Amino acid sequence: MLNLLTTNQLSRSFHQHQIVQPLDLQLSRGDILGLLGPNGAGKSTIMRMICGDLAPSSGAVEICGFDLLEQPLQAKRNIGYLPERPPLHPDQTVDEFLADCAYLHGLSRAQIGEARSAAKKHCGLEQSGRRLIRKLSKGYQQRVGLAQAIIHDPQLLILDEPTDGLDPGQIRQLRELIKALATDKAVILSSHILSEIQATCNRVVILQQGKTVYNGDITPAEQTGYRLGLEQNPLESEIAALPAIATAEQMHTDYFLITLEPGYRPSECLEQLLGRGWQVCELSPASRSLEQLFLQATTGGLQ
Template sequence: MIEVENLTRYYGTRRAINNISFQIEKGEVVGFLGPNGAGKSTTMNIISCILPASSGSAKINGFDTFEQSLEIRKIIGYLPETPPVYPDMTVAGFLKFSAGIRGVNSKKIPSAVERVIEKCSIKDVSHRIIGRLSKGYQQRVGLAQAMVHDPEILILDEPTVGLDPIQIIEIRKLIQELAAEHTIILSSHILPEITQICKRVIIINEGEIAAVDSLGGLTASLRKSERLSLTVRNSEDNLEEGLKNLVQVLSVSRGEENQFLIECELRSNLQDEIAKLALEKNWGIVELKPVPMTLEDIFLKLTLEEKEPAA
């Protein structure tokens, strides 16, 4: 459905993205991650026909984003980081206007507007001026305008930025509901959000693709060790030393109270040995559990650790 091949974009002499390639299939919900200035918004703007590429190509359903932008605009809905709304218009008036410029048949505009008002839960504010709405409601209106022409693909750039916790939960729930009906590209700095919503992630760093895979696939390819969390009742001075003396333990760090993070070699199966040692030393295990690799761990490894020079 979406094919990006060797995409490069310059701003003057500065190269924003360099030779990036990826594919997104119909029905996928893909997270698009990267540090500030990594090239996420540039890539999304090219896919959305807002910017031309300097070289390479981006195609949606076989249509080229530069040469056939009118065809593509019919099948994508784009919500940039700042919702593209007119603050002096009413919600309903703005959505009717948006439907018209997106080519919705004039006879179908009322039903199209009613559909997105209902789906985005903005019926109670449909006759209010947009500029007087809360940030959360303005974000919902921005999402409604991206959906009013019933596009196959939704491209959402930081849809929860600047929202309070309750608004974030509401928008996140809405996106999860939309995922059943649309192909979605979601850019977000909130990594747990990506974990909850997306099946696959694309990580971009310094204008280049760092990884494209499922969370499970990235974990399997990047994990070099395993971690265990140990909490005990009785913490003695040489507890850390005792743990470090176990074969296959790489490091031990102390957390809050009597909690310890143990890094060990892959597939070391140390739980039994730790439990035996704890019994001998009368530590009194409160909890011993594996610590899974998170998307945050993966993100930091790909965007920070790889930049550090080798010793």
């Protein structure tokens, strides 16, 4: 299967300071990659290099098999880019702006009308075509920015903070749109909202000071223990004193995170808990959340 995006040791330096350390990525159809990291971690720099807006200091980018530096026109025809600040022309109407974007992407005059209608329908702009962009709300301007990114039906979508300015209903609609588009495309999505990355993406790259500290599945398979909820509120030491339990940590007033001693099963742990007279309201496998993954990765807890 042809990769829609391949980066090989992609990096960027400025005045001998490495802003982005060498990054290797491969995305194929159906992939939705979330880029996470604190402010200044290098997320926007990576997206700008991938879309050809910023030249890398070293490394290579291939889009649908085309080298971005050697074959820029062929590569860029397959990219749709929504920067953090949408590149809008406020004194144009939505229809005028989208028609210009389609023309710049190489669509013929016969193709522009159909492509514009499809993009407007995807982004909920059917009734906004004759409105001036400067008179639209911030949320609708964001929709216009997304429409210009998809109007030429690109294979790779690069979206930098696409939910900025949208209300919860619009965010939900955008999430469903991204998932629908990703059935035959690859998407890179940057957001500070972890819940949006969790709900939308299937892969994640976490950056810290330009270095990739995690690159993998959005929900790591590794189990971190068991989530234990009790009607009572015993001390951690009292729970850990049970033969089946190796460690116990109170994660919240409502539950503990426990690990079992080797050889013990959850059913045996449950018997011991009930034997102490504690009422158990929950004992379920616990997996590391995206928030835990992010915090561990950016504070040096992951290798």
